[in-house]
Amino acid sequence: MSKFLYLFRGGDASTTKMSPEAMQTHMQKWGAWMQGLAKENILIDGLPLAKEGKIVGGKGEVITDGPFAEGKEIVGGYLMVNADSLAKAVEISKGCPILEFGDGTVEVREIQNM
Numbered sequence: 001m002s003k004f005l006y007l008f009r010g011g012d013a014s015t016t017k018m019s020p021e022a023m024q025t026h027m028q029k030w031g032a033w034m035q036g037l038a039k040e041n042i043l044i045d046g047l048p049l050a051k052e053g054k055i056v057g058g059k060g061e062v063i064t065d066g067p068f069a070e071g072k073e074i075v076g077g078y079l080m081v082n083a084d085s086l087a088k089a090v091e092i093s094k095g096c097p098i099l100e101f102g103d104g105t106v107e108v109r110e111i112q113n114m
Helices: 018-041 086-093
Strands: 004-010 044-048 051-055 062-066 077-082 104-110
Touching: 018 044, 018 051, 018 077, 077 086, 086 104
Parallel strands: none
Antiparallel strands: 004 077, 004 104, 044 077, 051 062
16 A cells, blocks of 8 residues: 645635635535545545645745645645545546646645655
8 A cells, every 4th residue: 555645736716716605515525525535444634724834945044925726726725535546546646626727726635755
């Protein structure tokens, strides 16, 4: 069994237009999806990320506000999951509610051992 990281990008364009009731329904879908993964012992961990942050570069000497990329490029959250293969991890990711409106993506990456 390998570990995989899901990076969630985009999806804000659709959710910012939602009514509070529609947003609550959408968030319930996230909760149900994650609870289902937890019941199957697939889910390891995962949380949303704050929009604000800092970017450190230049040997640690350059610190700027950010990220300021387009909304579809910003990582909004992550999950870590267990799966037998990259293909299986991709298949599992297809149930993610961020894909519901077509403006969000799930980047699936295997976590390497060090």
